[in-house]
Amino acid sequence: MSQEDKQELKEVPVNGNVSLSGEIPPDFRLTPCCEVPKAKHPRPVPEGAWEMSTEGILGPDSQHAYVQRWYSMVQQEKSGSVKFQVVRNDSKRESLMLLLGLKNVFVRQLPNMPKPYVTRLVFDRKHESTILTKCTSSREYVVMGGCCYRPFLEERFAEIAFLAISDSEQVRGYGTRLMAYTKERTKELGLTHILTCADNNAVPYFKKQGFSKTITLEKERWQGYIKDYDGVTLMECVLNPKVDYLNIPSMLKAQKMCLIEKLKEISNIHIVYPGLDPEIRKKIRLEDIPGLKEGLEQSERSLGKTIPLESLAAPRDPASLQALHKELQQILTQIKQHQSAWPFLEPVDPEQTGALDYYEVIKNPIDLRTIQERLDRGDYYVTKEIFAADLKRMIENCEAYNGEKHFITELAHNLERFFNQKL
Numbered sequence: 001m002s003q004e005d006k007q008e009l010k011e012v013p014v015n016g017n018v019s020l021s022g023e024i025p026p027d028f029r030l031t032p033c034c035e036v037p038k039a040k041h042p043r044p045v046p047e048g049a050w051e052m053s054t055e056g057i058l059g060p061d062s063q064h065a066y067v068q069r070w071y072s073m074v075q076q077e078k079s080g081s082v083k084f085q086v087v088r089n090d091s092k093r094e095s096l097m098l099l100l101g102l103k104n105v106f107v108r109q110l111p112n113m114p115k116p117y118v119t120r121l122v123f124d125r126k127h128e129s130t131i132l133t134k135c136t137s138s139r140e141y142v143v144m145g146g147c148c149y150r151p152f153l154e155e156r157f158a159e160i161a162f163l164a165i166s167d168s169e170q171v172r173g174y175g176t177r178l179m180a181y182t183k184e185r186t187k188e189l190g191l192t193h194i195l196t197c198a199d200n201n202a203v204p205y206f207k208k209q210g211f212s213k214t215i216t217l218e219k220e221r222w223q224g225y226i227k228d229y230d231g232v233t234l235m236e237c238v239l240n241p242k243v244d245y246l247n248i249p250s251m252l253k254a255q256k257m258c259l260i261e262k263l264k265e266i267s268n269i270h271i272v273y274p275g276l277d278p279e280i281r282k283k284i285r286l287e288d289i290p291g292l293k294e295g296l297e298q299s300e301r302s303l304g305k306t307i308p309l310e311s312l313a314a315p316r317d318p319a320s321l322q323a324l325h326k327e328l329q330q331i332l333t334q335i336k337q338h339q340s341a342w343p344f345l346e347p348v349d350p351e352q353t354g355a356l357d358y359y360e361v362i363k364n365p366i367d368l369r370t371i372q373e374r375l376d377r378g379d380y381y382v383t384k385e386i387f388a389a390d391l392k393r394m395i396e397n398c399e400a401y402n403g404e405k406h407f408i409t410e411l412a413h414n415l416e417r418f419f420n421q422k423l
């Protein structure tokens with residue numbers, strides 16, 4: 001096929017096992033993009049236990065927001081309510097009408113761009129556009145957005161000149177799908193990179209589409225073709241010929257399955273023991289709980305220290321519980337007095353600290369005052385491990401919210417080193 005032929009008006013096919021009726025089914029499962037090799041040496045399943053399948057461990061794919069969005073998009077395309085197509089100025093009426101519609105979207109959405117400049121590039125025969133159209137109630141397709149780019153076939157890169165979605169349709173996933181189609185098209189043309197001078201306010205969008213400010217394409221290949229100017233950021237996306245950009249969720253599914261298969265060799269993730277009989281639960285000995293010993297051995301290997309089975313059991317007599325609480329109180333008092341403890345003494349106050357989204361990000365907050373209240377209750381910390389788990393979560397929350405390099409995280413790690421010696 002000649003390069004000229006490749007630039008004909010065309011629709012890009014969509015693969016996927018998607019039904020056309022209603023919302024995503026709750027048990028929807030994706031087909032992985034390739035066959036996933038089974039674990040070579042999975043941990044053996046002991047007698048009485050059973051093996052959970054990789055699909056079972058991962059759960060239904062419908063629970064993930066990115067899959068829901070992808071599913072809805074593919075469904076709209078299959079039902080014909082939206083269409084993505086590659087269009088260039090080939091003088092045909094249909095193409096010209098679509099390009100005119102796209103030019104109008106660009107003029108509205110990119111008000112800083114001079115209208116004649118937009119018109120010239122959109123209708124320029126060296127440029128082509130991926131166009132999104134939506135079916136109206138009168139069964140007409142209206143242009144809702146698009147991406148206009150120039151493929152530089154010899155230099156094997158494309159430059160996106162304009163990209164926009166009508167404001168009524170923004171932030172609904174169309175921009176992502178449009179970019180996926182553009183990547184597939186440029187891949188098909190044998191290109192290896194996409195460059196763009198992104199408006200500064202569109203940089204986060206481009207980042208989410210795999211663009212980076214680091215330009216790896218050799219300068220000789222793009223210099224002289226791309227003009228950088230104020231208020232924009234030159235960004236690059238490296239195309240991977242092996243990736244099907246229209247079916248990313250199937251690729252992620254295959255990667256997740258590979259990971260689970262590998263984990264089966266080093267963990268008991270796939271082994272399920274029968275539940276306890278509620279009749280005998282209270283009288284059961286720790287060593288008789290199926291899987292407990294095996295799980296403990298695994299933790300011992302990863303921690304590099306032995307954990308006595310008895311330490312997991314809650315003391316049943318009041319005297320031992322009192323002794324445990326006395327010891328925990330001594331440790332907690334020392335932790336509270338530590339010089340690095342001050343950020344953790346009280347629950348996080350979003351107003352006072354400026355961390356307005358703290359409780360949106362951190363779903364299980366904990367702090368030293370809450371730990372003290374739990375200790376005072378008397379029936380909460382029935383083992384040292386439960387107490388230690390709360391302290392560990394406090395440190396993990398801090399790192400998750402503030403990031404690894406933040407000074408508060410440094411204080412958290414100081415405190416962690418201190419209480420690890422005490423516990």
Ligand code: ACO
Pocket residue numbers: 109110160161162163164165166169170171172173174175176177196197198199201202204205208
């Ligand atoms: N700032 C921050 N995040 C953004 C922006 C933005 N301006 N636009 C989209 N996003 C995020 C979305 O929140 C979403 O995030 P999520 O995946 O975490 O939920 C992600 O990017 C993808 O969003 P989509 O819904 O797929 O994108 P949308 O359909 O809104 O299209 C576009 C994005 C094309 C930038 C659209 O918002 C638009 O037309 N904006 C006005 C015109 C514009 O700025 N065009 C780019 C100019 S640069 C150039 O033309 C080379």
